[in-house]
Amino acid sequence: MNDLLKIDNLTRTYGKKKVLDGLDLTIGTGKIVGLLAPNGEGKTTFFRLVMGLLTKSDGTILIDGQEPSEVTNSYVSYLPDHYILGSFHSIRGAMKHMKKYFSDFDEEKALSLMKRLKFKPNQRLASLSKGQKEQVQLILFLSRKAKLYLLDEPLAAVDPATRDFIVQTILGSFGEENTVIISTHVVLDIELILDEVVMLKNGKVHLQGEADELRSKYGMTINDIFKEEFRFVEGGSENE
Amino acid sequence: MSDMATSKVRNNLKMGLAAFGDELKRLLIIGIIIPILLTLPALYMQSRWVKYDKIIEKVVTSENTVDPFSNLTEKEMKFIEKMESDEGLYQLRSSLGFASFMLCGFLVALCIGNLMKNFYGAQAEMTFAVPCKKTVLFAAKFLASTLIIGFVFILFQIQTYMMDEGIGWKDGKFYRISYSYKEELTDTMTRFVREYSNIEINGMTFYFLLVIVAWLGLAFLLSLTGKLQKYMGTIPCAICICTTTVVLFFAAVAGILYGDSYDNVPLMLTAPVVLFVLDLLMIRKYDRVSS
Amino acid sequence: MPWAFKENRPIFQQIYDMIVIRILNGTYPMGGKLPSVREMAEEAGVNPNTMQRAMSQLEDTGLAITNRTSGRIVTTDEELLKRIKREYAVAAVEDFLQEMGKLGMSQEDAVSLIQDIGGEKK
Numbered sequence: 001m002n003d004l005l006k007i008d009n010l011t012r013t014y015g016k017k018k019v020l021d022g023l024d025l026t027i028g029t030g031k032i033v034g035l036l037a038p039n040g041e042g043k044t045t046f047f048r049l050v051m052g053l054l055t056k057s058d059g060t061i062l063i064d065g066q067e068p069s070e071v072t073n074s075y076v077s078y079l080p081d082h083y084i085l086g087s088f089h090s091i092r093g094a095m096k097h098m099k100k101y102f103s104d105f106d107e108e109k110a111l112s113l114m115k116r117l118k119f120k121p122n123q124r125l126a127s128l129s130k131g132q133k134e135q136v137q138l139i140l141f142l143s144r145k146a147k148l149y150l151l152d153e154p155l156a157a158v159d160p161a162t163r164d165f166i167v168q169t170i171l172g173s174f175g176e177e178n179t180v181i182i183s184t185h186v187v188l189d190i191e192l193i194l195d196e197v198v199m200l201k202n203g204k205v206h207l208q209g210e211a212d213e214l215r216s217k218y219g220m221t222i223n224d225i226f227k228e229e230f231r232f233v234e235g236g237s238e239n240e
Numbered sequence: 241m242s243d244m245a246t247s248k249v250r251n252n253l254k255m256g257l258a259a260f261g262d263e264l265k266r267l268l269i270i271g272i273i274i275p276i277l278l279t280l281p282a283l284y285m286q287s288r289w290v291k292y293d294k295i296i297e298k299v300v301t302s303e304n305t306v307d308p309f310s311n312l313t314e315k316e317m318k319f320i321e322k323m324e325s326d327e328g329l330y331q332l333r334s335s336l337g338f339a340s341f342m343l344c345g346f347l348v349a350l351c352i353g354n355l356m357k358n359f360y361g362a363q364a365e366m367t368f369a370v371p372c373k374k375t376v377l378f379a380a381k382f383l384a385s386t387l388i389i390g391f392v393f394i395l396f397q398i399q400t401y402m403m404d405e406g407i408g409w410k411d412g413k414f415y416r417i418s419y420s421y422k423e424e425l426t427d428t429m430t431r432f433v434r435e436y437s438n439i440e441i442n443g444m445t446f447y448f449l450l451v452i453v454a455w456l457g458l459a460f461l462l463s464l465t466g467k468l469q470k471y472m473g474t475i476p477c478a479i480c481i482c483t484t485t486v487v488l489f490f491a492a493v494a495g496i497l498y499g500d501s502y503d504n505v506p507l508m509l510t511a512p513v514v515l516f517v518l519d520l521l522m523i524r525k526y527d528r529v530s531s
Numbered sequence: 532m533p534w535a536f537k538e539n540r541p542i543f544q545q546i547y548d549m550i551v552i553r554i555l556n557g558t559y560p561m562g563g564k565l566p567s568v569r570e571m572a573e574e575a576g577v578n579p580n581t582m583q584r585a586m587s588q589l590e591d592t593g594l595a596i597t598n599r600t601s602g603r604i605v606t607t608d609e610e611l612l613k614r615i616k617r618e619y620a621v622a623a624v625e626d627f628l629q630e631m632g633k634l635g636m637s638q639e640d641a642v643s644l645i646q647d648i649g650g651e652k653k
Contacts, residue, residue: 014530015473032578051369053528057470070252074371084366087266087357100258101370164576171573192542193578212541212581 003062004029004148004179005050010059011203012045019045021203022059029147030176032193034211034222035183037200038230043183044081046200047150051078064147075104077146081153081183083133085125091136092121098140110143113169131158138166142173149173149180155189163189187223197222199229255372256380263384266354270347271388275395278340281332282399289406292323293417296434305429333403340396347392348451351385352458360462360529368526378523382455382516389451397444407439414439446500449512453492456515461485463519466527488515534575542577546585554594554605555616565595565603 007025011018019042027033037043048054050061052068063072088094091114098105114121117135125133138154151170155163171193174180182190197214199207206229207214211222218225264271295316302308309317323329358367358381368374401407406417415436461481468477492511499508536545553559565571568586572579586603589595593611597603606612631641 013471014469015471015477030580032580048528051365052374053364053368053526055470055525055527070255070371070373071248073369074251078365078369080365082362084363087363087366097262097366101255101372103371167576168573171576171579174579192536192576195578195580212543212584215541 003027004064005181006060006062008060010046010049010061011057012042012049012054013057018203020049023200023204025198025205025208027179027181027196027198029179031195032170032174032180032182033196033198034187034190034194035181035198035200036185036187036222036226037183038185041200042203043200044152047078047080047152047183050150051076074102075147076150077102077104077141077144077148078150079138079141079152079154081156083130083137085133085137085140088125090121090125091119091123094125094136094140095121098144102144104145105140106143106145110139113139113143117165131162134158135162135166138169142169145178147178149178151180151182153184154182155184155186167193187226191222194222199226201229251371252373252376255370256376259372259377259380260384263354263381264388267347267350267384267388270343270350271392274343275340275392278336278343279395279399279402281336282402285329285333286402286407288323288329289402289417292320293406293408295320296432300432300434302432305431308430308432336403337400340399344392344396347389348454351389351451352455354385355381355455355459356462359459359523360466364528368528374523374526375520378459378519382459382519385455386452390448393444393448393451394441397441401439408434408436410436442500445508446496449496449508450493452512453496453515456512456519457485457488457492459519460488460515460522462529463522463527466529467522469530470527534577536577543581543584543588546575546577546582547588550585550589551594551615551619555612555619559605561605561609561612562607563605564601565605567602 003026005025005027007023010020010023010025012020023046035043035046045054049056050063050068051073052070061068063076066072085094088097095107095110098110099107111121114136117132117139119132119136119139125136128136134154135158138151141151142149149170154166154170158166167190170180170182182194184190191211194211197207197209197211198205207225209217214222214225218228220228295312298311298316299308302311304310312320357363359378367377370377401416408415408417416439417434417436461484464484465477465481468480472480492515495511496508499505499510534546534549536542550559550565554561559565565586566574568579568582572582575582586595590597590603592615593608594606594615595603596606628638628641631638631644636644
């Protein structure tokens, strides 16, 4: 079974609005995939469905052959687009939590990454800036040895130096035996590290392909293709 | 296959226990340490009451039926008077009672706040995107909160008793020594006897159940919101939620109240048990309330 | 030399070109070991799969040889290096001449310009 993630006809409604409308997607192992769409096109909804935080309206989701459950959550590492460490006092407290709930959490890796950004384990989370908090969160979830990483807008509000660190960390966590899906609406940031590109539009996969093939085919950067494809939906409604 | 199933169950139990422990730890200070500290003054008062009761013992067993107090020393008389009518002691008792009452309220607010934050707020991913069944997580958090709230409520009740009167031991049971002495016999002759009454925790049961129902009811309403957002727009959703709230509130209070007045335990427990089962069913297929 | 990409060409081809240039100018010497795919990918900030593809292409052209014991090494085939160096040089000169053509300079003008500037630099 080579398909790590197999999605068929996935549909999810909010009232009358279909945020995902018959989405089909297959993603293999050993890939860094960019899930590209403007805000409000269902990226977060998609991740939440894969994590079992939402129920689907229709379709199937198979992660390594299994439907989303507590079993799949043990090998999928999900970094939400907002800060979720609010109930922890210190970095150490958050790390303890990760260790307790995720058997694949690599404490040493987390510590060494924290050190590179000059974080100390006994540092109070409340004393950190917004950007720093997001860095800590990213380190925690990338320090899991997961089969599938779902990173929701990991580069939304970071400075260029941090951007490089995050990209390096993503590359460092990635290997032949796992897959990373990065959602973003700012394509330029991750253009170079993508194997595959998936663009969502109107709740469906609008375009999917290997990054280099798309570059050859369109003679444009992925960023330019993205701008071209979404010219008329930019500034679309925010509803995720 | 059965091996896998066993390991799944074991893993869920392990995670559930971890969640249970986390919740207890979260409530450690306000739910365990402060209530125990507040019990210390009550224990002091109780030691005074025990001393008081020892002096009364002398009165009760006095052979002198004209003036049973005659065999007490002046110091002992003063002590009795102080315990019965001292302004300072009275203030200590009432302020301590008030502090405990506030603590109970704060604890309930905290538990409900935790529920909202953990299950439906920004922390939902931290709580639910873990390798554990959502029902197990929910049950673990509920049990931990219930345990702490129950502990604090019972402690509050015991504190009140310990501050107000002596607690004695008779026939293998604790009793309140209320109005420890009482006149008898004729106009001129007096003999004093002790009166004992049962320690009752019933008064707290009503409030305790009310809090539990509020906790479970809120979880129900929030998971209902999660479900409804899949099918309908905001306005019909709001109408549904309001109606459910009103019905839930009346049914729950009526059940607990009637159960209490008729001493009908099953009736009293109906609302919390039904809500708990409903919550488990809803949370099994969790729908995060979108922000 | 930093890794800088023009993003509209396949990244793996650009990486391939950059590594070839490093081999030609001796940054990666003949017979020397090439860094691992992972190291190079992290350094360049690109996907390891993309780097792997560039490496495979290096092997296809024979510039890199995978050795079971010592990893991936740069070829020691001088003839091959010479040939490839010439290919790259020819391409660069063609580009140059095209640019000069745009400026209205003939091939002779361009050659004498090169000699003038080359003389000044000495």
